[in-house]
Amino acid sequence: MAIARSTRLCKAVATAVLLCAPTVVAAAEDIDDDSFCMLSEPGFPTIDLRRLALSGQDYAVTSHVNDQFDYVINICGQLSYQDDTCHAGSAVCERHRRSDLATTVLGYLGSTALAWHHPDGAYTRNSSVRLAMTGEKCKANNNLTDASTVIHFMCSNKEFLVLQSEKPAACQLELLFFTAQACGTPRYTCFNGTKCVESNDNFGKYATYDSCVAECGVQPPRYSCIEDKAYGFQCAEDRQGRFGSFDGCTNACSAAAENHVGKSTV
Numbered sequence: 001m002a003i004a005r006s007t008r009l010c011k012a013v014a015t016a017v018l019l020c021a022p023t024v025v026a027a028a029e030d031i032d033d034d035s036f037c038m039l040s041e042p043g044f045p046t047i048d049l050r051r052l053a054l055s056g057q058d059y060a061v062t063s064h065v066n067d068q069f070d071y072v073i074n075i076c077g078q079l080s081y082q083d084d085t086c087h088a089g090s091a092v093c094e095r096h097r098r099s100d101l102a103t104t105v106l107g108y109l110g111s112t113a114l115a116w117h118h119p120d121g122a123y124t125r126n127s128s129v130r131l132a133m134t135g136e137k138c139k140a141n142n143n144l145t146d147a148s149t150v151i152h153f154m155c156s157n158k159e160f161l162v163l164q165s166e167k168p169a170a171c172q173l174e175l176l177f178f179t180a181q182a183c184g185t186p187r188y189t190c191f192n193g194t195k196c197v198e199s200n201d202n203f204g205k206y207a208t209y210d211s212c213v214a215e216c217g218v219q220p221p222r223y224s225c226i227e228d229k230a231y232g233f234q235c236a237e238d239r240q241g242r243f244g245s246f247d248g249c250t251n252a253c254s255a256a257a258e259n260h261v262g263k264s265t266v
Contacts, residue, residue: 063166
């Protein structure tokens with residue numbers, strides 16, 4: 001089944017079935033350092049999952065093994081839903097649909113580990129980002145292991161969450177989250193000490209455009225009106241250019257072109 005966001009606001013995602021549930025805590029608390037939800041390794045796109053964190057509501061999927069239970073989930077933030085079992089700091093919990101009481105914590109926010117997964121052995125378009133969490137001791141196997149959740153993030157222009165597998169006897173949950181956030185953004189290189197450009201091979205020094213700008217000393221582009229034999233007068237970037245805006249350059253180029261045409265017809 002596709003996902004829903006659980007909240008009294010009853011706000012659905014895409015065509016998912018919405019599961020309305022009471023919210024015990026008004027919103028997920030802010031985290032001082034949420035960099036654990038970013039991957040910025042050279043050679044890979046920069047991944048930032050923090051935008052997937054919900055406030056005042058949670059994602060929810062129904063169990064395939066027992067449809068009397070839901071799994072409530074938040075990404076990069078603790079759950080808005082809380083009770084005595086699914087307490088502060090919980091990010092994934094199993095919850096009984098009728099009683100609305102949690103039975104197991106399957107993932108604590110503080111245990112979040114984010115890493116690349118390469119099924120082909122190296123980075124390819126089949127690579128994905130995997131988020132793993134551990135929860136409380138598994139009551140179903142007499143506390144022999146910790147409960148656990150793994151979420152695979154897949155690059156997609158649509159956003160939806162699906163249940164991939166569940167093992168109640170071992171308190172294990174696995175989910176697939178399709179989202180544009182998993183596609184990542186390119187790394188950047190400081191070009192000539194004046195501007196930041198995308199690194200096509202993802203080996204640029206900077207993980208984000210902002211971090212590049214902060215160190216590169218980016219200067220606003222300047223332009224010059226040049227005459228090209230094939231295309232006539234046009235504007236081009238030039239560090240020593242007269243014009244501080246492209247529009248200003250374009251206006252000057254247009255005037256120069258008209259003046260040139262006028263002289264050539266005399």
